[in-house]
Amino acid sequence: MKKIKKLGKLKGLRLQVLPYSEVQELNIAQRVKKILGLVLENKIVILQGRLRAEEEARLIEDTMALVDHVKSFRGIELAVIEPDLKDQSMLVKMKHGIAKRLIGEGNSLTVIGPASIIKEIKRDPKKIELLLG
Amino acid sequence: MLKIIRNFSRRILQSIFKKRDNIKLGFYGPPNAGKTSLANRICKDWTGQEIGKVSGIPHETRSVQIKEKVEIKYKGKSLVFKMVDTPGIATKIDYEDFIKHGLKRKEAKKRAKEATQGIIESIKWLDDMDAVIVVIDASENPYSQVNITIIGNLVARKIPILVVANKIDLKKANIKKVESAFPEYDVVGISAKDGINMDEFYESLFKLAKKV
Numbered sequence: 001m002k003k004i005k006k007l008g009k010l011k012g013l014r015l016q017v018l019p020y021s022e023v024q025e026l027n028i029a030q031r032v033k034k035i036l037g038l039v040l041e042n043k044i045v046i047l048q049g050r051l052r053a054e055e056e057a058r059l060i061e062d063t064m065a066l067v068d069h070v071k072s073f074r075g076i077e078l079a080v081i082e083p084d085l086k087d088q089s090m091l092v093k094m095k096h097g098i099a100k101r102l103i104g105e106g107n108s109l110t111v112i113g114p115a116s117i118i119k120e121i122k123r124d125p126k127k128i129e130l131l132l133g
Numbered sequence: 134m135l136k137i138i139r140n141f142s143r144r145i146l147q148s149i150f151k152k153r154d155n156i157k158l159g160f161y162g163p164p165n166a167g168k169t170s171l172a173n174r175i176c177k178d179w180t181g182q183e184i185g186k187v188s189g190i191p192h193e194t195r196s197v198q199i200k201e202k203v204e205i206k207y208k209g210k211s212l213v214f215k216m217v218d219t220p221g222i223a224t225k226i227d228y229e230d231f232i233k234h235g236l237k238r239k240e241a242k243k244r245a246k247e248a249t250q251g252i253i254e255s256i257k258w259l260d261d262m263d264a265v266i267v268v269i270d271a272s273e274n275p276y277s278q279v280n281i282t283i284i285g286n287l288v289a290r291k292i293p294i295l296v297v298a299n300k301i302d303l304k305k306a307n308i309k310k311v312e313s314a315f316p317e318y319d320v321v322g323i324s325a326k327d328g329i330n331m332d333e334f335y336e337s338l339f340k341l342a343k344k345v
Contacts, residue, residue: 052289053282053285053286053288053289054137054286054289056278056282056285056286057256057259057282057286060222060224060252060256060282061253061256063224063225064249064250064253065249065253067225067226067245067249068246068249068250074225074226074227075223075224075225075226075227076224076225077224077225078224078278078282079278080278080281115225115227121278122274123274123276123277123278
């Protein structure tokens with residue numbers, strides 16, 4: 001029988017799900033501040049939806065400013081999971097389009113966590129894997 | 134948002150009233166993808182001088198490097214570019230990674246500080262580009278969020294993009310994977326270090342310049 005590798009001791013992992021409704025009314029600066037505030041508390045944030053491109057850029061900029069100023073903060077790991085609609089029927093694509101208009105990018109999930117906890121996010125089109133440090 | 138609109142209007146006005154010259158060509162990508170190696174290869178080919186230093190340690194380029202008036206000729210046509218080589222964009226910087234590359238603690242901390250500032254500078258420069266070459270290491274997984282964020286920001290600013298899959302000289306290099314990650318864009322595979330496939334690169338660069 002194949003030997004099963006022993007799992008290393010996991011000291012604790014805090015996930016925080018951020019519903020789209022909680023960030024919907026916020027401007028770019030406020031959204032990024034909210035996310036980074038949670039990350040600085042060593043939480044892995046799972047945001048319903050995705051940030052716009054300019055928000056992602058702002059998130060990186062503000063992260064770098066924090067790396068510069070907060071001792072022991074090394075940055076973030078970030079990944080967006082989106083439904084793969086490439087091979088879906090027109091009807092499914094339309095449903096997703098309508099949902100997107102109604103609840104923003106609600107079909108996506110964004111994972112943002114401190115680089116000290118998430119060593120790496122491995123992704124390919126169909127899955128993402130969080131490697132914890 | 135205002136910046137994006139202003140940049141877009143400026144580009145529209147320029148395209149109507151002014152013949153494009155000295156096209157601002159940005160080199161963007163993650164650290165160690167070979168942005169400076171490619172910019173050096175082009176500058177060396179056409180001016181005889183390099184733009185910056187390269188090394189195996191990530192974040193060698195920590196501030197924007199510029200080379201003005203680089204005239205490139207291809208099949209009887211000539212274009213003048215302002216080359217803007219930018220520091221690699223990353224979401225994390227750990228000075229201990231630099232120590233693993235043999236740097237002393239003090240030196241590593243200094244490099245990390247400069248690297249964070251370089252990333253902020255790179256992002257700020259996005260608004261000033263006319264066209265961008267996104268340099269990706271073809272031996273690495275192309276589906277990284279940094280690549281997607283860079284391309285997303287260029288698309289939002291309506292800046293034409295050419296994706297370069299660099300390091301095709303490496304065994305692990307996989308251009309097909311880069312192409313399938315970015316099916317909407319022209320992807321050209323090269324080795325900036327060895328000068329492989331530069332003809333196809335220049336052809337793609339002139340096609341890119343037409344979109345400016």
